[in-house]
Amino acid sequence: MGKDRQASWAQIAFDSWLLGAEACAVVGLRTWRLAGGGAEACSEARLMVVEKIDSGIELTTALVAGQLGTTPKAVVGSTVSHYLAGVRANRRRLSRG
Numbered sequence: 001m002g003k004d005r006q007a008s009w010a011q012i013a014f015d016s017w018l019l020g021a022e023a024c025a026v027v028g029l030r031t032w033r034l035a036g037g038g039a040e041a042c043s044e045a046r047l048m049v050v051e052k053i054d055s056g057i058e059l060t061t062a063l064v065a066g067q068l069g070t071t072p073k074a075v076v077g078s079t080v081s082h083y084l085a086g087v088r089a090n091r092r093r094l095s096r097g
Helices: 009-035 038-064 072-096
Strands: none
Touching (some): 009 072, 038 072
16 A cells, blocks of 8 residues: 555455465465574574564654554554565565575
């Protein structure tokens, strides 16, 4: 969802479902990577923690600055979109190899 349009509750619900599906895929892919051990697993574990902290800080900052919207629906839609973009990027990265 782009910042210039406000999603309907139906779109937010679908995006939330999609976020869950993408997150399940990332959990599976990351589990395989972590199970492999070694430097790649350590790097992935660090990346997971850093991403979660950074994402939380970004969202909190955006919320306080009013960048997520002014209505509950806008805030929820923006939040789901934020997480969906990050999770989708992780799924693509982890799927490549």
